[in-house]
Amino acid sequence: MEDILKVAMPKGRIYKQAAKMFTQAGLPIPEDLEEGRRLIIPVPGAKMEFILAKPVDVPTYVEYGVADIGVVGKDVLMEENRNVYELLDLGIARCRMSVIGLPDWKQVINPRVATKYPNVASQYFREQGQQVEVIKLNGSIELAPLIGLADRIVDMVETGQTLKENGLVEQEEIFQITSRLIANRVSYRMKNDSIQRLCDMLQAVLPTAQR
Numbered sequence: 001m002e003d004i005l006k007v008a009m010p011k012g013r014i015y016k017q018a019a020k021m022f023t024q025a026g027l028p029i030p031e032d033l034e035e036g037r038r039l040i041i042p043v044p045g046a047k048m049e050f051i052l053a054k055p056v057d058v059p060t061y062v063e064y065g066v067a068d069i070g071v072v073g074k075d076v077l078m079e080e081n082r083n084v085y086e087l088l089d090l091g092i093a094r095c096r097m098s099v100i101g102l103p104d105w106k107q108v109i110n111p112r113v114a115t116k117y118p119n120v121a122s123q124y125f126r127e128q129g130q131q132v133e134v135i136k137l138n139g140s141i142e143l144a145p146l147i148g149l150a151d152r153i154v155d156m157v158e159t160g161q162t163l164k165e166n167g168l169v170e171q172e173e174i175f176q177i178t179s180r181l182i183a184n185r186v187s188y189r190m191k192n193d194s195i196q197r198l199c200d201m202l203q204a205v206l207p208t209a210q211r
């Protein structure tokens with residue numbers, strides 16, 4: 001008998017959309033699961049176990065093999081740069097990573113850039129040939145240029161509402177973001193049948209453009 005497949009699911013924004021997709025694919029998991037306090041949810045019927053994790057920790061669990069697969073935003077994958085396989089673009093939680101500033105922003109020498117994604121920001125400005133000082137923050141990044149902490153920020157934009165309400169403008173798009181299905185490298189070989197089956201089931205419910 002093949003082992004249980006351990007799946008790391010991110011709490012928060014992605015969870016409901018991912019749970020909906022798994023359910024559509026024939027793997028019913030409750031959409032309100034993360035409203036409780038249980039962190040490990042067995043689904044014996046599907047030979048799966050779901051681990052509810054902080055989004056940024058999903059690639060860590062998968063790299064270390066405590067989860068065989070996981071669902072995570074491309075933003076986190078780019079920032080964490082973990083040794084995992086990226087199997088599928090799920091097309092959910094769509095947004096983009098951008099450089100943002102005040103409308104009257106002017107280029108200065110060695111500007112300060114605030115972000116939750118220091119690796120992504122450093123790499124982007126390095127590739128642009130611009131020297132910047134990156135300041136790591138953990139949330140409400142849009143505050144930084146408003147209160148004089150940073151000249152610009154690197155953050156996610158979805159509807160643009162946060163920028164609008166804070167008088168900021170999107171200056172450069174860095175990359176598009178969607179959530180991805182990732183796998184541990186050893187699990188991918190050892191549990192290939194069940195991982196492949198899951199991929200096929202999810203693929204069947206993806207929007208046509210993603211298949």
Ligand SMILES: Nc1ncnc2c1ncn2[C@@H]1O[C@H](COP(=O)(O)OP(=O)(O)OP(=O)(O)O)[C@@H](O)[C@H]1O
Pocket residue numbers: 010011012013014054055056072073074075076093094095156157158159177178179
């Ligand atoms: N505004 C947004 N629109 C669409 N997707 C988003 C948006 N913000 C974040 N995401 C996606 O959802 C993922 C998880 O975001 P979420 O806000 O739930 O977690 P988080 O930023 O790690 O928050 P926390 O620190 O509160 O746990 C992000 O990594 C990104 O891929």
Ligand SMILES: O=P(O)(O)OC[C@H]1O[C@H](OP(=O)(O)OP(=O)(O)O)[C@H](O)[C@@H]1O
Pocket residue numbers: 138139140141142155156157158159160161162163
């Ligand atoms: O373009 P919008 O639709 O307004 O979405 C973008 C906002 O969503 C995310 O913030 P989140 O809600 O995760 O809060 P945070 O500031 O604590 O990261 C992101 O960091 C932006 O602030």
